[in-house]
Amino acid sequence: MAKTVVPNTAGEGSFRQAQAWLHTWCGLWFSWLLFAVFLTGTLAVFEEPITHWMTPEHHAEEEAAARASLSASPVALASVGERLRWAKNYMETNHPGAGMWELWPANAEGAGDLRAYWFDQNMEYASAALDPQTGNPLTGAQTGVVRQTSGGHHFVDFHYQLHAGTVGLWIVGIAGLAMLVALVSGVITHKRIFKDFFTFRPRKGQRSWLDAHNAVAVLTLPFQLMIAYTGIAISGLTFMPAGISAYFGSGSAGTQSYLKALNEPGKPERSGQAMEVPDLESFALRGQELMKQPVRAVVIDHPGDAAARIGVYGWNSEDSTRDRLSATSGMAMFSAQTGEVLAVRLPGDVDGGNASLAQSVISGLHTLTFGGWALKWLYFVCGLAGSAMMATGAILFMVKRRAKHQGEFGSATARVYRLIEALNVAAIAGLGIACIGFFWANRLVPVGIPHRGDWELGVFFALWFLALVHALLRSPTSAWREQLAMFAVLCVLLPVLNFVTTGEHLPGQIAHGDWESAGVELCALAIGLAAARAARRLWRPKQAPAKGPKAPQSPTAPALTSTRSHRETSV
Numbered sequence: 001m002a003k004t005v006v007p008n009t010a011g012e013g014s015f016r017q018a019q020a021w022l023h024t025w026c027g028l029w030f031s032w033l034l035f036a037v038f039l040t041g042t043l044a045v046f047e048e049p050i051t052h053w054m055t056p057e058h059h060a061e062e063e064a065a066a067r068a069s070l071s072a073s074p075v076a077l078a079s080v081g082e083r084l085r086w087a088k089n090y091m092e093t094n095h096p097g098a099g100m101w102e103l104w105p106a107n108a109e110g111a112g113d114l115r116a117y118w119f120d121q122n123m124e125y126a127s128a129a130l131d132p133q134t135g136n137p138l139t140g141a142q143t144g145v146v147r148q149t150s151g152g153h154h155f156v157d158f159h160y161q162l163h164a165g166t167v168g169l170w171i172v173g174i175a176g177l178a179m180l181v182a183l184v185s186g187v188i189t190h191k192r193i194f195k196d197f198f199t200f201r202p203r204k205g206q207r208s209w210l211d212a213h214n215a216v217a218v219l220t221l222p223f224q225l226m227i228a229y230t231g232i233a234i235s236g237l238t239f240m241p242a243g244i245s246a247y248f249g250s251g252s253a254g255t256q257s258y259l260k261a262l263n264e265p266g267k268p269e270r271s272g273q274a275m276e277v278p279d280l281e282s283f284a285l286r287g288q289e290l291m292k293q294p295v296r297a298v299v300i301d302h303p304g305d306a307a308a309r310i311g312v313y314g315w316n317s318e319d320s321t322r323d324r325l326s327a328t329s330g331m332a333m334f335s336a337q338t339g340e341v342l343a344v345r346l347p348g349d350v351d352g353g354n355a356s357l358a359q360s361v362i363s364g365l366h367t368l369t370f371g372g373w374a375l376k377w378l379y380f381v382c383g384l385a386g387s388a389m390m391a392t393g394a395i396l397f398m399v400k401r402r403a404k405h406q407g408e409f410g411s412a413t414a415r416v417y418r419l420i421e422a423l424n425v426a427a428i429a430g431l432g433i434a435c436i437g438f439f440w441a442n443r444l445v446p447v448g449i450p451h452r453g454d455w456e457l458g459v460f461f462a463l464w465f466l467a468l469v470h471a472l473l474r475s476p477t478s479a480w481r482e483q484l485a486m487f488a489v490l491c492v493l494l495p496v497l498n499f500v501t502t503g504e505h506l507p508g509q510i511a512h513g514d515w516e517s518a519g520v521e522l523c524a525l526a527i528g529l530a531a532a533r534a535a536r537r538l539w540r541p542k543q544a545p546a547k548g549p550k551a552p553q554s555p556t557a558p559a560l561t562s563t564r565s566h567r568e569t570s571v
Helices: 010-044 047-053 056-071 077-094 153-161 165-189 206-234 242-248 251-263 281-291 318-322 353-367 372-403 410-444 452-473 476-492 494-502 506-511 515-539 557-569
Strands: 100-104 114-119 125-130 295-301 309-314 331-335 341-345
Touching: 010 153, 010 165, 010 372, 010 410, 047 153, 047 515, 077 100, 077 114, 077 125, 077 281, 153 165, 153 452, 165 206, 206 353, 206 372, 242 251, 281 295, 281 309, 281 331, 281 341, 372 410, 410 452, 410 476, 410 494, 410 515, 452 476, 476 494, 476 515, 494 515, 506 515
Parallel strands: none
Antiparallel strands: 100 114, 100 295, 114 125, 295 309, 309 331, 331 341
């Protein structure tokens, strides 16, 4: 009789089990942070519309400017030259000792605001608004009181570094590495991941959560891998500074030398010989011709010195950024003393060769500086799906352990799982409350209060903390439904709050073509209705199971069930 050869799959099984363990626990401990980073990054896609909604004082001004631009012909470049002279005179009179002048004469059509920027004595970025008709500095009464707010940049900053500077950057970077590990181990663990993508069994408890987790994971897997890798690569030199230290030296001096070489290539040192800043109109005209773009800004390094150089930077049109990965604008650099052309950069090119181009492309992929509104919405939808994957993974863990835990933490296992339940609620529903509460704070915090932006951030973190306290004090089911209900109410009532506090309303925004403000409120309504539906399902009383004789169960049944459950839920 021929012998049957049984293949040895012990090695494969042990490897897959190790990957399942790695996916489960690496995904769990980082899921709360990753969910927060991913969700805020998703909201950051619409940074500009959010900031627009959170600064309603600008809406009437922007609407009037839009009507004027449609009814009037563009202002001639000679007007731009006059604006540059006014800005130059302002800087010479008020800030002659500044080491850098940055003058924004007009928008791409030759109209709009006139602004001047510089570094003050504390090396902080300062600015002044000038009257585009006279060149006189605008006072607060002339510009109107505008509420101080971080706007949509709050979500950018939190996504990037948790509002915690370099420490936060490192935390987010480590979380990004954990995300890559969880994604790869999840694919290895789940043999039928792509087949199960087409399977969803609703109202099946653990099975339903697993199906939802698999579906959104497969749907957004390429997107998540790209976002995780590019996010790490953008800050790669921060995480791996050995190359910088070897070339530029260690410590703060080396870092400063590196930043200067990266951001200010070829910048000369001061000569010590005084020289008046020349008229800037001719440089603006030549720069516009060389870089094939209208003038956005004129930057003077070392103004008042013979070694000064004048950089002319261009405006990127929406059409141009839609078609290229690198979002850099055109640039023409001149010697202020001789007028010699020092460097020219066409739109889409970068300084520093292929390495800088690769870095620019990676940054563009992560921060979405190309593609227009269609790609923004694609990123937004994929970001929400990725956030849902992390949320369902964390919930799936507790759904599985709630039925039968494995005693991983000994006598403290029940307490650890109770803490995990509370963290799930606070990290998912609680973060939603904190985000929408940030919008409410924008309307409710008094406009003239000092450090108003900090008050808005304080409301965000306070609500998030209170959500955790609430989740610890209430049962998991009660915490879920109460926080989801609160989140739904805050979202649905946001347009009402805006109308009460500013007089603006959703139908009026649509009628006036203010789709940025309307988009924010429509998204809030849609998300609020989805949260309300979820809360309603949790409030619905469970039906009692039908009574009947229990089937006899063998002593080995629990072990078999546990094995099947582990196999089905290892993702």
